[in-house]
Amino acid sequence: MSNNLSLSDIKTFVAIVSQGNLTKAAEQLGSSRAHVSRQLSQLEKDMGVQLLTRTTRTQKLTEAGEVFYQTCHNSLQAIEKAAANVLEMTNAMTGTININSLGGVFGEDYLAKALAEFSLQHPNIRTNLSFESRHVNLIDEQYDFVIRAGEPSDSRLVCRPLMTMEMGLFASPEYLEKYGTVVHPDELSQHRCLAGPIVKWQFQNSRGEQKDILIPTVMNCNNSRVLRQFALEGSGITRLPSFYLKRDLEEKTLAPAIKGWFITPIPVHLIYNKLHYQPERVKVLINFLCDWFSKKII
Known part of the structure; x- marks a missing residue:
């Protein structure tokens, strides 16, 4: 050798x-x-x-x-x-932080605002933000942390809760007048469903009964703004975070599309590899985001 x-x-x-x-x-x-x-x-x-x-x-x-x-x-x-x-x-609070996050309303409206505030407080720190929904291997890929919806199962990862997204089914009043409000998840097979990447929707009712439905869709898109627009135009029923449609619900341009059942809330976590060394700038941003979201009523 x-x-x-x-x-x-x-x-x-x-x-x-x-x-x-x-x-x-x-x-x-x-x-x-x-x-x-x-x-x-x-x-x-x-x-x-x-x-x-x-x-x-x-x-x-x-x-x-x-x-x-x-x-x-x-x-x-x-x-x-x-x-x-x-x-x-020599230079603790400078450098780049690489972040991979879910996008949509969460990323574009809330995370972007939080990072902008952080940037004003720490002008020498550069953030490199990517919006993706794919699985990221934190063991090998060069991200300081990711933000994802759901519950990760890898024991090598640390999960810090940011928020819980209350989900719902929504449609325009015109659509509901024509097709009716859903009273059981099984009825969705007879409706025009508009979905994102997740086409298996999970439901619960007040009696604790659970129902998982594989949704037949007329349109799929990984952008929540597009799903909202389709719903506003009366094209079907969509599943979206309730906070995103707050104004639409107040103005009655959209309405809840199901009665007696609700969609299981989805937790959002900040996730990082506990085996990787964390510079001080990353620790500071993680704590900032956890604190920022804990104070927001979304």
Whole structure:
């Protein structure tokens, strides 16, 4: 084995394993797939051992590769933490915070306002905000925290509650006059339903009965503003947070579309990896957001 292993090649190997394939590793590293492949081959040559078994479709760590990956992954994290410690000592409240959050009304109207207030208080901190609903792997992806609806199950993650979204079914008065108000979730199969990414709607009634319905939809969109507009035009029934439609309900341009049943409220959490080092700026923002949302009546 060579005594001059390349740190760049080792970082590339860790990225290949973390990302799952050469192409994604190349994207993360800002390199080409061919260059990443050459780095892996050179590392295996220098070590005199195969680290990955590869086909055109799959890759799998060898026994030696598994041991090497775990050690290198932990070592690189330790180096990153040491460098961050030094940086924090000299300039604690500067730098970038990377956030991935659900968008829609929550992200565009509420989170944006909170982050703008934080930015005024800490002008030397830069926030990099992405709106997505996909699953984010906080173990490997470079986000300081994510904000998601629902209950995550990964024990490696810390979940800080931000708010609970009260949900409801809503439609225009014209639609309800034509098609009638829903009195049981099963009746939704006979209605024009407008849905976002979630098409399995969960209901409860005052007697504690629960009902999960797979909704047949006439329109799907991952933007709540579009769903609201369709409902306002009388195109169907949609499921949205009640706070988003407060003005519409007051002006009676939309109305509740179901009686006797309610949709299970959805918790919103700020989530981060408890194993990752957190700079002071990230801790300050997390506490700021938790405090900001706790004081809001939404």
